[in-house]
Amino acid sequence: MTQDKAVQGVGRRDLLKLSAVAGAAIAGASLIGSRTAAAEGELSLKGKRIAISATGTDHFFDLQAYNAQIEEVKRLGGEPIAVDAGRNDGKLVSQLQTLIAQKPDAIVQILGTLSVIDPWLKKARDAGIPVLTVDVGSTNSINNTTSDNWGIGKDLALQLVSDIGGEGNIVVFNGFYGVTPCAIRYDQLVNVVKYFPKVKILEPELRDVIPNTVQDAFTQITALLNKYPEKGSIKAIWSAWDIPQLGATQAVAAAGRTEILTYGVDGSPEVLQLVADPNSPAGADVAQQPAEIGRTAIQNVARLLAGQTLPRETYVPALIANKANVNEVSKKLGIG
Amino acid sequence: MSVDIQLAPVIHFEPGLSTSKPSRGGNLAAGALRAGSLVAFVTILLVFSLTAPYFLSVGNIGNVLGQSAISGVLAIGLTIVLIAGGSNVVTGGIDLSLAANMGLSAAVYATAAQLGYGDATAVAGALLTGLLIGAINAIAVVGAGIVPLLATLAVMNIVAGLELVLTQNTVIPASTPLLTDLSSSGPLGIPALAYVLLVFTLIAAAIVQHTPAGLRLYAVGEFPDAARAAGLPVRRLVAGAFMASGFCGGVAGVLSVSNLSGSTTGSGEMLLPVVVTALLGSVFSRRLVPTVIGTLLSTLFVGFLVNGFQLLNISSVLVSGVQGLLILLVVSATTLLRRQEA
Incomplete structure (x- = not known):
């Protein structure tokens, strides 16, 4: 039956290719267009059941990656089994257990706290199911598709340091050091700041929370601004993602302390809008390309199932959006 | 009635069977x-x-x-409180602190394990935490006379706050020999937690449905005045029910650490599903009252529902909707029937 499907698949793909070529010829489309279509046509998930396990889809990043993965599996002819744990670790573990029992051709895990998911990724691997991950490195994952978080952390830190003129106090949200991408970004900030002796990270560091991230960041920053009432006593606020940045930016604006700039990562549309607003204290937001990351992960699954060897990590470039280039970046991401 | 209960032999007994004679129509509908x-x-x-x-x-x-296993143990704890407090959702027995209790107990266990204490100490810490929370609930309800809904709501907030203080809202990974055993598979390749749930249910059912103390709980919950007149220690029994519920929270905490390889945030989200499960449990008992086995069945019912939806590849968005609809149907049917009986 699998063979049948494969044969059918080839037939359909050939038809697709033919129609693409024919279409190109008729419409007089560019050569590049048809070449891309042919190259993508080589990947197929025909007859494959691909499990997609998302930690949650309530953030811009996860939602984009999750939806793009489902679409990509369908586009490549496979059947997606998509489950969303709604940011509940218990549910996430249960869903992974059930997925393992369903014996899909591969499992793609989007995000998650490593210590929670890793034992179950290992069980999947032990059961002979290839595991791939998005934005969470694990020894049990064959390939991790992610943004280059070292690059993101460095770009954001350099932008921050340059915006504040290489001196002053910065406030840092560091509540999720247990989440690998956040840890890398934070470490890069520390690495950059190390060489700017006049830049100081204020102690104690703040802890961002889930849920109620925005309100909580708002409350914490408001309290901190009361503690440091002098203008210039704080130059910038950094967080490893941009939802705390959203609350922080609102708090800074509400307190009239717009000399303080805020920095974050993820390219959430509402934060990019703030960066675009010349009067807003939002300084920069490094935008990942979540949909592209999702598609790439699924293409990696197809490559793996076709017998290719995958690299440990596949990096999808991130784009730093600052006051100068934010409109350009938003356009590239297909928002705004 | 008091004679009835005190002399009741320790065998299976449907509580209240001799107390009221519902109409034949109601009986049929209940059946x-x-x-x-x-x-x-x-x-x-x-x-x-x-x-x-x-x-x-x-x-x-x-x-x-x-x-x-985790929701089952919690729901059984809640069932005991429902039995002793009566099933009126607003003024009757309820323990809203259960999920937060599990979170704090789990955090205590994980923290103790991280500090290098052995399993015995960590388990004792978790169970004592649960019992302590149960004791506070008991004092608030029985001692201060606060309605359980409000008393346990307040305790829930205190406990959730303590968990935040202890964990700083982070994940505390834990790995101990006991946790490894609990998260592994037992005979037949069935998870150890499954066996834990079954054994726990059997013990709880034996105590609640088949001992004099258990029968007195039903008497206290259904007819507190009659129970008092009969000389039952009503306050002690209600306090005991909250302690038992707190203990269940501690047990669930240990199970949760094994399932999630540590203590994680967001335990509060378990509360409503557990309340719903415990309330739903009544329809699986002969007289539509809360029972331990009924609660186990209702837990498994919800579990199989979620599992089946995932296996059928039905979007998880729909699961909670369908689940809610089923629960609404069943609970409203039970409520109508009980009213008819009364």
């Missing part, structure tokens, strides 16, 4: 609902086993049992 819910349960199992691949495999059934 229909009871049978109906069992039929619905079996039908859903049948439909899933025919349509959902892997549903009937031993591994999958074991998975569902294992996944139901």
Whole structure:
């Protein structure tokens, strides 16, 4: 039956290719267009059941990656089994257990706290199911598709340091050091700041929370601004993602302390809008390309199932959006 | 009635059977609902086993049992409070602090394990935490006379706050020999947690349904005045129910650490599903009252439902909707019937 499907698949793909070529010829489309279509046509998930396990889809990043993965599996002819744990670790573990029992051709895990998911990724691997991950490195994952978080952390830190003129106090949200991408970004900030002796990270560091991230960041920053009432006593606020940045930016604006700039990562549309607003204290937001990351992960699954060897990590470039280039970046991401 | 209860031999006993004579119509309808819910349960199992691949495999059934262990233990704790406090949702027995209790107990366990204490100390810490929370609830309800809904709501907030203080809202990974055993598979490749749930249910059912103390709980919950007149220590029994519930929170905490390889945030989200499960449990008992076995069945019902939906590849967005609809149907039917009986 699998063979049948494969044969059918080839037939359909050939038809697709033919129609693409024919279409190109008729419409007089560019050569590049048809070449891309042919190259993508080589990947197929025909007859494959691909499990997609998302930690949650309530953030811009996860939602984009999750939806793009489902679409990509369908586009490549496979059947997606998509489950969303709604940011509940218990549910996430249960869903992974059930997925393992369903014996899909591969499992793609989007995000998650490593210590929670890793034992179950290992069980999947032990059961002979290839595991791939998005934005969470694990020894049990064959390939991790992610943004280059070292690059993101460095770009954001350099932008921050340059915006504040290489001196002053910065406030840092560091509540999720247990989440690998956040840890890398934070470490890069520390690495950059190390060489700017006049830049100081204020102690104690703040802890961002889930849920109620925005309100909580708002409350914490408001309290901190009361503690440091002098203008210039704080130059910038950094967080490893941009939802705390959203609350922080609102708090800074509400307190009239717009000399303080805020920095974050993820390219959430509402934060990019703030960066675009010349009067807003939002300084920069490094935008990942979540949909592209999702598609790439699924293409990696197809490559793996076709017998290719995958690299440990596949990096999808991130784009730093600052006051100068934010409109350009938003356009590239297909928002705004 | 007091004579009845005190001399009741330690055998299976349907509480309240001798107390009121419901109308024949009500009886029939109650029977229909009871049978109906069992039929619905079996039908859903049948439909899933025919349509959902892997549903009937031993591994999958074991998975569902294992996944139901934590909510099952919590729901059984709540059932004991429901029995002793009566099933009026607003003024009757309820313990809203259970999920937060599990979170704090789990955090205590994980923290102790991280500090290098052995399993015995860590388990004792978690169980004592649970018992302590139960004791505070008991004092608030029995001592201060606060309605359980409000008393346990306040305690829930205190406990959730303590968990935040202890964990700083982060994940505390833990790995101990006990945790490894609990998260591994037992005989037949069925998760150890599944066996834990079954054994725990059997012990709880034996105590609640088959001992004099358990029967007195029902007397206190259904007719507190009569129970008091009969000389039952009503306050002590209600306090005991909250302690038992707190203990269940501690046990669930340990199980949760094993399932999630540590203590994680967001335990509060367990509360409403657990309340719903415990309330739903009534339809699986002969007289539509909360029972331990009824609660186990209702836990498994919800567990199989979620599992079947995933196996059928039905979007998880729909699961909670369908679940809510079923629960609304069943609970409203029970409520109407009980009113008719009264």
